[in-house]
Amino acid sequence: MRISLPAAFVAAVLLLDAFLHLSWWVWPAADPRALSLALLNFDTPFTARVLAPLIVMLAVAALSVIAVSLGRGGRLAKAVTVALGGGLLARAELGLAWAFGLGTDTSTPFHWLNLLLYTPLCVALAFTTGVVLMRALSNHE
Numbered sequence: 001m002r003i004s005l006p007a008a009f010v011a012a013v014l015l016l017d018a019f020l021h022l023s024w025w026v027w028p029a030a031d032p033r034a035l036s037l038a039l040l041n042f043d044t045p046f047t048a049r050v051l052a053p054l055i056v057m058l059a060v061a062a063l064s065v066i067a068v069s070l071g072r073g074g075r076l077a078k079a080v081t082v083a084l085g086g087g088l089l090a091r092a093e094l095g096l097a098w099a100f101g102l103g104t105d106t107s108t109p110f111h112w113l114n115l116l117l118y119t120p121l122c123v124a125l126a127f128t129t130g131v132v133l134m135r136a137l138s139n140h141e
Contacts, residue, residue: 006131007069010084011062013125018058025051038109041098065129068136081133088126095119 003011024046029035032046044050064080067073098104099115 001070003066004069004132004135006128006135007065010065010125010128010132013121014058014062014065014084018055018062021051021055021058025055039113041104041108041110041114065132069132071136071139078133078136081129085126085129085133088122088129092119092122092126095122 024035025048028046033043036042036044036046061080061084064073064077065084067077068081095114095118098111099119101111104111104114
């Protein structure tokens with residue numbers, strides 16, 4: 001059995017994101033505050049305490065999507081994948097509010113990253129995660 005293309009897409013994006021978080025841990029930015037404001041729209045430290053759990057969560061989510069795609073992992077993998085899809089959908093909805101300038105300054109790098117990258121990617125990932133779950137459900141009926 002092979003990993004489905006939708007699952008491979010979701011897992012690849014999540015693992016790339018995990019790698020980016022790891023790189024910020026290993027090679028700290030010259031100006032962590034500016035990076036934080038540009039990426040997140042608020043000031044947060046890029047420390048092991050913040051990054052390590054994110055890296056683990058992204059890797060676990062990627063592995064869960066792959067497991068579900070392969071018909072493995074049971075209820076736990078499905079629950080993690082459902083939570084991932086819900087989280088992505090919530091982030092996409094919040095991103096749409098930010099895209100219209102609600103709660104964010106439209107002149108910041110974050111606004112443009114949100115508008116051109118984060119929100120469209122979250123919409124695509126949420127949809128694709130749903131495809132993985134629907135295929136898994138249809139294979140077990």
